[in-house]
Amino acid sequence: MRTIIIRLIHSIQISLEAESISPDKFAPLTLSQINALEIWQGNRKMKLEDFFQVDGDEGSAKTEDMFVRLEGDFSRIKRLVEGMSNGIVEVYGNVGMHAGAKMKGGILRIMGDASDWLGREMQGGKITVSGNVGNYAGSGYRGEKCGMRGGEVEIHGNAGALLGEHMCGGSIFVHGDVGDFPGSLNQGGTIIIGGSTYLPGAEMGNGTITIKGPARLLPSYQQLEIVDIEGIKYRKYVGDLVENGKGELFLAEAQSS
Template identity: 35%
Template sequence: METVTITMKNAPALYLEADTISPDAFAGKSAAQIAELPVFEGNVPSTLGKYFAISGNAGATAEDTKIVVKGDVKRVKYLGFKMTAGELVIEGSTDQYVGAWMKGGKLLAKGDVAAFAATAMKGGELTIEGNAGNYLGAAYRGDWRGMSGGKILVKGNAGSDIGMYMLGGEIVVGGNVDVHAMTHAEGGKLVVKGNAKSKLGGQMVEGTIFVFGTIEVMMPGFKPDGEVELEVEGRKATFAHFIGDLGERHKKKKGVVVYGNLYKKL
C-alpha cells in the first residue's frame, strides 16, 4: 500500500469542500497530479495544492492507497466522500460529511467530526476517536435512506438524530447520545455505552438498540417484554427488553409481526 500525506499549508478563509480527498480520487496519481484535483472554497473553484502540501504518490488502485491528513482541517468538508476502499487517516478534527456515502475501506478520525458524518453509509469502517456531531449515519436531508451497511465506532459522545432512517449496519458509541437516536429506523444496530436522552427509537419500525447507561425519557410506544442476558460488544449483562414503536406500522415475517428491539442494561 502506498501512502500519500497531505498537510494543510494555507487554511481557507471560508469552508473548503474537498470531496476529492479520498483513495478513489487519488488512485493512480502522482503527487503533482493530486495537487491539481479540484476543490471549492465557498463557491470558488480551486485546486488541492493551493491549500495542502502533498508528498508521496498514490497506489494503482484505491485499495492500494492510504491517505494521511495533517494540520488544521476543521474547515474542510467531505473527507472520504464516497470512498470504496483503501485507508484515510485524519490526524485532527474536521468538519461535516466525513465518510458520507462511504462504501468500503477504513477511515480514522483522531479528533472530533461535525454533523452528517457517514451520511447514507453503505459499507466500510469509520472510527472517530473524539466526538461525533448530529446526524451521524443518518439519511441525507429529504431522503429516507440512511445508513445501510458498515460499522461506525465513536469513542466519545454523539449528537442528536444519529441513525435517522437507518436501514442496516452498526453504530457503537462509547459515550452518550443526544435526542432522536434511530428515529424512523427500519434496521441496523445501535450500541450506546453511556446514557441516552429522550425520543430514543421514535417511530422505529425495525432494528436494535442497546443502552448500557440511563435513558432520560422512555418513548411511550415501547412495551416491556421481559429480561434477557446477552453479550454485547464483549460485555455480558442482563437487559430489560422492550419492543416498539407500537405506534408505527410493522411488517410480518413468516406470519409474525416484527418490531424494533430496545435493550436497557439493568
C-alpha cells in the same frame, strides 16, 4: 501500499468542500495531478495545492492499496473521502461535515472529533472516531427513506442528536453519551450506546438499539422480558408501536427509570 500525506498549510475561514480528497480519486493520479485536484471554497473553484501540501509515493496504485494520511485541523473541510470504496485513510485532527458520506468500503480513522453527518448514507466500510461527533452521524439526506445502509461506525466519545436517523443497515457503536432521538425512523441496523440518551428509536420500524447508560424512553415502547447480554441485564422493549414497529430496544436494567 502507496502512501499519500496531505497536510493543511493554511488556516481556513470559509469551509472547503473537498470530496476530491479520497483514495479513489488519488489512486490513479501522480502527485502533481493530485495537487491540481478541484477543491471548492465557497463559490471559488480552487486547487488542492492552494490549501494543502501533498507528499508521499509517486505513481498510481489500486484503490485498495492506498493509504492516505491527513494532518492538521480539517474541521472546516467538508465531504472528506465522500463515496470512498477502499483503502485506508487516517486523519490526525478533526474533520468537518459529511466525512465518509456515502462511503462504500475501506477504513476511515479519525484521531479527533468529527462534525455533523459523519457517514451519511454510508453503504459499507468502517469509520472510527477517537473523539466526539456532531449530529446526524450515519443518517440520511432530507426526505429520503434510507440513511446508513451498511458498514460500521465506532465513536469513542459522545455523539450529537439524530444519530442513525433512517438507518436501514450497518452498525453504530458510541461509547459515550448520545443526544436526542437516536435511531429514529429506523428500518434496520444496530446501534449501541455506552452512555445516556433521550427518546431513542422514535418511529423505529426495525432494528436494534442497546443502551447501557440512563435514557428516557418513549411511552410508545412496550416492555418485554429481562434479558442477559454479555453478563449485563437489560430490559427488552419493542417499538415504536406508533408505527407498529418491530424494533428491539435494550436498556441496561440498572439504568431503567
